[in-house]
Amino acid sequence: EDQVTQSPEALRLQEGESSSLNCSYTVSGLRGLFWYRQDPGKGPEFLFTLYSAGEEKEKERLKATLTKKESFLHITAPKPEDSATYLCAVDAEGSNYKLTFGKGTLLTVNP
């Protein structure tokens, strides 16, 4: 069974204080790893897809990286508007493109 574990469950940062969120996964064969952002009362918003170990993608203050067992979402000099829940999901080979999500990390950035 595919498993996705995100840590920490919650993270509180000061504005400008860089940090990383972790997503560790167990799948029979990874086809893609996805990062989403979810604001309160809204649906998840797509951020990145990573396909192979060593791949990196960036968007503004966010950078996602991938190894064979985990992915990191690095947040550089965060701002209060980066506060949200960040969700990681995996798509495994043979799964009909079904995403298995982790529980998410609630990020709070204080001004």
Place this chain on the structure above:
Amino acid sequence: EAGVAQSPRYKIIEKRQSVAFWCNPISGHATLYWYQQILGQGPKLLIQFQNNGVVDDSQLPKDRFSAERLKGVDSTLKIQPAKLEDSAVYLCASSASYNEQFFGPGTRLTVL
């Protein structure tokens, strides 16, 4: 580009009652998903449609949940009868390609 539309946004019902949710995907998106998101958890896929055919419904509690996607566009998800543990946000998503799923705002269901 209009996003995924869902209604209602909120619903409160008594246990054993029935409820239905509606989803209108982004125009042209062939694949439609229904997810259940319990508070503090990530979304869990309930059912996936490709046009009007079911691709995956392995996690749909078929004794009480049903879904249809007529004409390959709009979709409805029904719960009958509802249980307390069905309290959750029901998210609809659609995609045109493998890479990105677009989510609607969700319907928050409270079962009393």
